[in-house]
Amino acid sequence: MSYNPFTLEGKTILVTGASSGIGRATAIECSKMGARVIITGRNEERLEETYRNLQKADHKFIVSDLGEENGIQNLVSQLPAIDGVVHCAGITSNLPFQFATREKFDSIMDVNFYAPVEISRLSIKAKKLNKNSSIVFISSISGVFISSVASSIYCASKGALNGLIKGLALDLASKGIRVNSVNPGIVETNLFDAGLITKEQLAVEMNNYPLKRYGKPEDIAHAAIYLLSTASSWVTGANLLIDGGYTLK
């Protein structure tokens, strides 16, 4: 093959949240870049749909609920040795702060923060992350660069990831493992189908994006590919902002 520092040929990559949105696009794009991918999600039907769209063979899919401790253990126990992971599983919350009870916090933190923490920790402990592998967290602009009303829980979960990335990047450097995040602005996925944000509001908000569109899942997948590939060999502890210019204003 011709010169390509972004290739994932020969690498095995775990993608969480692969049954939808950014995770699905990441799994598919990684397979197109030559990776063997291990995909995971809760919804079997949607995960299978992703699986059918993967290029080439020998991929693997594992249905697991990452909101549950044994779901995380189930996933890690089935993992082969991997060269990278993209933590895409995540949920949002639109609660004004006075309604943000500890219980509501826990339900978001479990999936957005503790699940990627534990998957990373258990994989390292079980020596399933190869030397020179790459851990990518799909964080957000929210909680790291900006915020919006009623998103204190979501922001806290993404802000917590940001601190984690810095700590992990340093701790894992001696193993040659790199740790980075991608921080997207609004990307068109199911995340906004919960019905809390109206189509009209979304149309108005689009004008605040200098590049005049929302992100596509592939825009984020391509950033993850860069961070997984040897093209980013000297990048660790970084937050890759991908937001169509939104935070410039």
Added chain:
Amino acid sequence: MELNDFIQKFAEQFEETAIELFTAETEFKNLPEWSSLTALSIIAMVDEEMEKRITGADIRNSSTIEDLFKLALSK
């Protein structure tokens, strides 16, 4: 929950609007204080107090406080 309790809880989500302005017939989206944050507060209040899930579309589809109360009850 009774309509009167609902109206009271509804009013509690506002800071500036006088309490007398909240009745069954109040067209709440016309209140000057109405915003996306109050809308989210109402959604969260209905979840917390009535254990019912309403959406932004439900809010758009109701005009008075009583409309919304009935919609929430029907969930």
